Structures are given as C-alpha cells and as structure tokens.
Amino acid sequence: MSEQGFTTKIVHSDRLLNLEYGAVHAPIHNSVPYGFDDVQDLINIFQGQPGHAYARQSTPTIDALQHKLCQMDNGYATLAFASGMAAIVTTFLSLLKSGDHLICSRFLFGNTNSVMGTLQSYGIEVTLVDTTNIEEVKAAQKDNTRMVFAESIANPVTQISALDAIGDFCEKEKLVYVIDNTMASCYLFDATTVKASLIITSLSKYVAGHGNALGGAVTDSGLFDWQAYPNIFEGYRKGDSKMWGISQIKKKGLRDMGGCMSSQIAHLISVGSETMELRMDRQCDNALLLAEFLEQHPKVAKVYYPGLNSHPQHDLAKRLFKKFGAILSFDLIKDEDCCKVLNKLDIVINATHLGDNRTLALPVAPTIYGEMGLAVRKQMGISETMVRCSIGIENSADLLADFKQALA
Numbered sequence: 001m002s003e004q005g006f007t008t009k010i011v012h013s014d015r016l017l018n019l020e021y022g023a024v025h026a027p028i029h030n031s032v033p034y035g036f037d038d039v040q041d042l043i044n045i046f047q048g049q050p051g052h053a054y055a056r057q058s059t060p061t062i063d064a065l066q067h068k069l070c071q072m073d074n075g076y077a078t079l080a081f082a083s084g085m086a087a088i089v090t091t092f093l094s095l096l097k098s099g100d101h102l103i104c105s106r107f108l109f110g111n112t113n114s115v116m117g118t119l120q121s122y123g124i125e126v127t128l129v130d131t132t133n134i135e136e137v138k139a140a141q142k143d144n145t146r147m148v149f150a151e152s153i154a155n156p157v158t159q160i161s162a163l164d165a166i167g168d169f170c171e172k173e174k175l176v177y178v179i180d181n182t183m184a185s186c187y188l189f190d191a192t193t194v195k196a197s198l199i200i201t202s203l204s205k206y207v208a209g210h211g212n213a214l215g216g217a218v219t220d221s222g223l224f225d226w227q228a229y230p231n232i233f234e235g236y237r238k239g240d241s242k243m244w245g246i247s248q249i250k251k252k253g254l255r256d257m258g259g260c261m262s263s264q265i266a267h268l269i270s271v272g273s274e275t276m277e278l279r280m281d282r283q284c285d286n287a288l289l290l291a292e293f294l295e296q297h298p299k300v301a302k303v304y305y306p307g308l309n310s311h312p313q314h315d316l317a318k319r320l321f322k323k324f325g326a327i328l329s330f331d332l333i334k335d336e337d338c339c340k341v342l343n344k345l346d347i348v349i350n351a352t353h354l355g356d357n358r359t360l361a362l363p364v365a366p367t368i369y370g371e372m373g374l375a376v377r378k379q380m381g382i383s384e385t386m387v388r389c390s391i392g393i394e395n396s397a398d399l400l401a402d403f404k405q406a407l408a
C-alpha cells in the first residue's frame, strides 16, 4: 500500500475494508447503542477488544474515516472529533495536568491562543515563544516541560516554525511534540518527517474542503515513547505502548469530554477528502499567482506568502512542503482602506473560515484578532489593515481580474 500515491490510497481506502455488497463508501451508521446476543461480546468491548458499544466513542463510519486519515497522515492511530478545537483542547486536557509546562508558538490560531489562557487558569504553565527560532524554544525548557506545540504554517502572517529543529529537540528531551497541521495539511507536509508525536488537523478546512462539515483529528505518529511519559494513568499502561497516548486521549478525552464526530459528518468529510490533492494543487497554484500579482501592485505594501522569495522561511517551506499553501495575507499602503477593497470584490466572499473551494477574505484586526487588542496584535506582527485571503479553486483568470478591479 505505502508505495501508492496520496489520492489512490484515499479513494480506495473504504472499499478495501471489505464492505457489505461491495460498497465503495463506508455506510453511515446512525445507531447510538450496539446490541449483542451474548452479553460477553459487550463485556469484551468494554474490556478493550475491537468493536462498538456507544457512538460517543466509535461507530463503524468513524472508524473508516479514522483509518483513512491515519493513512493520509502516515500515522499509527487516529481519533476523530467534532471540530478542530475539540481535538486540540481534548489533547491538552487529557495529557497535561496542573503543574506541567507547555512551550507553545506565539503565532497561533486565535481560538487556540484563547485556550492557552484557560490552561493557565487550570494551573498549567504556558510559555509563548517565537517557534521560528529554535534557540527560543530550547531556552524556554524547564524541569516540568512536557510538551511543545506549534502550527505548520501560522495564520494569518504565514510564519513557518523551525519544524525539523523542534522535532530533533523534542526527541532528545523526550517531549511530546504536537503539530497543528491544519494550514499546510497532510498533503503538503508529512509531519512524521519532522518527528511530530501528535498531528492535529481541523478537518473543517482542506480535508473536507467544501465548507459543509466541521471536524477534527488527532493522529499519533507512533514515534513518541509513551512509557517515558509520566501522565499516562496506570489503567492505560498496558498492551502496545505506542497506543498509550491515543488510548488516554480516547478515554479521558473523547469519551469523558464528549467532543465526538457524528457518522453523517464523517461521511461528508470522507467524500470531501477524495479530491484533496486536486483541490489543493489548484488552490496553491492560484495562491502563488495572486501573491506574485499583489506583491507588484502599487497599492499593496507587503504580501505574506511562503512561496515568495521575500518570505523569511521560504527556503524552509521549499524543503519541507510540496507546495506553499493557499493562505496569503497582505497589507495595503498607508491610507488605503482595506474594507473598501473587500467590499469591491465580486467573486471573493467576505467570510471567516479557510480551506474552502471558494476564495474567502476578511480584515484581520477587527475580526479574528479583535479580541486580543492592539498591543497583542502588534506583538504578533499583525497590522491594522491586514487582509487575509483563503484562496479557492476558481479559475485563476477570474480571481486575478477580481483583485485587479477591486484594487483599481
């Protein structure tokens, strides 16, 4: 299997599970409970044997999606959640405890940044560092450091963390290395190549792709030695030690906190994922074209896009990623009103969200970074006139024409 291409694996994944009647899609199982003729079969599932007992923990449809996502991530085991945020917060709350220390990127998705405040209020220490600089990550380490968290491409300024150097550091220091790979995605970036322990993805973005389903996933790469991790409860320290981390996230997190995906949504995400490579190739190509156009435009002061030579981590992106992603941001020159430009766009939709087939744009300061205030925005390198664009699969000539007329 492993020598097959990304899309070949995805489109044949369900079929190879030997589904009833030769179905090529996993059926949508809506049943919440699962009943058994012999109660021993139910007991066995409670005791850890494969099978389904209650839909908050698993369904056959979710299993099929998890299997597919695990192949896409090149991982060892995958768990699906109701949203990307459910995956993120459940991972933190089931693997960290009061008194632990987390080293975290300063350049974070807004809601994840908000979670950091919550963790601190629960007694988990958090140090925010510039993760593009490995020396800052190393300097933040303390005796109680358990985990390092970074995003593959940060939003909206598109910084790229020192992903490979952090991987080497975490391996050496036996720290759990968590990468939120939503923005690059498993298609552009195989996070196991930089030794990520856990890979988190908001499936709502590029994996589902159509803006019609919320979901999240955590994949264990199988690379972290959970036997060396002090927070694994005694009950989960048995059997295959590569499963200890994900088992604890499943029981203490998914089961107890309840942020589970539904089978209906798993089906939508599964179908969406089949065209991920085709969509993303087009989106990335469109984004590069637009970034180059905007960089030359007299009304644009600065463009943030990893595919441009001017991007500070352009070489790193070239080395680690297949393409440069489909998020680009730009600052207008002084005295140009970004809201006026946004209102003039015809094809581009004023909307939050990213990874959609449609091109979406929004003014960053008063929306996704509004709650943080001016001082924090400055610290994060976010200007007051910044526009973030999530580039879609429209025909490139139409997108170019739309930006041209809006900026004229």
Ligand SMILES: *Cc1c(COP(=O)(O)O)cnc(C)c1O
Pocket: 083, 084, 085, 086, 109, 112, 151, 155, 180, 182, 183, 202, 203, 204, 205, 214, 215, 216
């Ligand atoms: C959107 C996003 C999330 C949250 O995902 P949801 O599915 O919307 O909950 C987390 N991290 C990043 C980088 C994102 O872009």
